[in-house]
Amino acid sequence: MPTVPKPRRGAQAVPPDALAGCPFHDVRMKLWTAGLRPTRQRMALGWLLFAKGDRHVTAEILHEEAQASRVSISLATIYNSLHQFTQAGLLREIAIDGSRTYFDTNVSDHHHFLVEGTNALIDLPRIAIDPKELPEPPAGKRIARVEVVIRLRDAES
Amino acid sequence: MPTVPKPRRGAQAVPPDALAGCPFHDVRMKLWTAGLRPTRQRMALGWLLFAKGDRHVTAEILHEEAQASRVSISLATIYNSLHQFTQAGLLREIAIDGSRTYFDTNVSDHHHFLVEGTNALIDLPRIAIDPKELPEPPAGKRIARVEVVIRLRDAES
DNA sequence: TTACGTGCAAATAATTTGCAGTCCC
DNA sequence: GGGACTGCAAATTATTTGCACGTAA
Numbered sequence: 001m002p003t004v005p006k007p008r009r010g011a012q013a014v015p016p017d018a019l020a021g022c023p024f025h026d027v028r029m030k031l032w033t034a035g036l037r038p039t040r041q042r043m044a045l046g047w048l049l050f051a052k053g054d055r056h057v058t059a060e061i062l063h064e065e066a067q068a069s070r071v072s073i074s075l076a077t078i079y080n081s082l083h084q085f086t087q088a089g090l091l092r093e094i095a096i097d098g099s100r101t102y103f104d105t106n107v108s109d110h111h112h113f114l115v116e117g118t119n120a121l122i123d124l125p126r127i128a129i130d131p132k133e134l135p136e137p138p139a140g141k142r143i144a145r146v147e148v149v150i151r152l153r154d155a156e157s
Numbered sequence: 158m159p160t161v162p163k164p165r166r167g168a169q170a171v172p173p174d175a176l177a178g179c180p181f182h183d184v185r186m187k188l189w190t191a192g193l194r195p196t197r198q199r200m201a202l203g204w205l206l207f208a209k210g211d212r213h214v215t216a217e218i219l220h221e222e223a224q225a226s227r228v229s230i231s232l233a234t235i236y237n238s239l240h241q242f243t244q245a246g247l248l249r250e251i252a253i254d255g256s257r258t259y260f261d262t263n264v265s266d267h268h269h270f271l272v273e274g275t276n277a278l279i280d281l282p283r284i285a286i287d288p289k290e291l292p293e294p295p296a297g298k299r300i301a302r303v304e305v306v307i308r309l310r311d312a313e314s
Numbered sequence: 315t316t317a318c319g320t321g322c323a324a325a326t327a328a329t330t331t332g333c334a335g336t337c338c339c
Numbered sequence: 340g341g342g343a344c345t346g347c348a349a350a351t352t353a354t355t356t357g358c359a360c361g362t363a364a
Binding site: 093094095096097098101113115116122124125127133134135137138140141142143144145146147148149150151152153154155 | 250251252253254258270279284290294297298301302303305306307311312
């Protein structure tokens with residue numbers, strides 16, 4: 001069972017260091033402030049995930065990348081880590097149909113193009129969704145999030 | 158392997174009868190015009206799916222309902238039938254995350270509320286999405302569909 | 315009759331979990 | 340040292356497929 005510790009008390013206030021700009025320290029800091037121990041595996045995954053700008057990955061893809069980087073991490077640990085990162089707010093699960101789960105390193109409020117066939121995801125340039133345009137939620141409920149997926153197909157077909 | 162025959166030639170032009178209003182004949186006609194043989198199993202499923210207005214179902218739910226109706230249909234056949242219905246345009250798959258696939262009997266252009274926790278789906282009153290508001294698709298691609306999911310959470314939490 | 319359909323059981327695929335051993339603080 | 344973490348293998352869950360048999364046209 002994956003263990004998800006609570007965020008470290010006061011971590012935000014007393015970060016271990018502030019060598020911003022160095023990817024290694026950045027990842028360590030991300031983990032630290034999230035209350036996750038910077039283990040070898042999590043550092044490696046953090047490196048793969050956050051050092052290259054915004055990404056959309058599946059557990060399988062990350063696993064392959066780790067192996068390509070000669071870092072040995074079991075698939076189970078990758079799943080566990082992805083969920084821990086998600087709970088810590090470092091990642092976001094993306095809701096598209098299809099059997100596999102995608103994780104997005106861009107946790108800001110945004111939406112996606114989904115290319116049919118390849119299942120590739122592309123961040124949308126921000127489209128503003130006016131809350132006033134949205135329908136009223138049923139009684140007792142509030143809107144937690146709006147997710148928009150724009151499916152793309154080859155132009156000629 | 159599920160076989161999905163092409164729509165019956167000229168079926169639209171020469172429907173077997175036109176007793177609209179009778180659910181039994183309506184389902185039979187739906188299948189007929191879709192080019193699907195009205196077998197006992199498909200008739201039963203069509204009955205469950207289309208006789209009660211718009212519905213959101215999983216294969217599992219349909220299976221339980223069929224058993225509750227004392228109709229014996231294997232789960233494999235339910236999966237096959239759901240996909241055949243979908244290909245025939247009688248159903249639509251809904252893209253939400255989560256492990257199971259939902260099918261919607263409302264195939265018109267619309268969107269959904271998704272209640273967190275129960276995973277219940279609720280059709281949205283039509284919200285117009287202005288095509289002019291949408292971002293430009295990448296070169297060589299066109300927009301096939303826009304899907305909006307509004308996640309709901311209990312108001313107090 | 316004969317291709318289309320169906321049920322069953324086995325096969326996949328993605329993901330999760332139990333647990334014994336390892337590592338960080 | 341002790342709880343947090345990891346790897347592995349087995350377990351789950353959702354879905355698909357192969358194939359022998361059944362059935363609608």
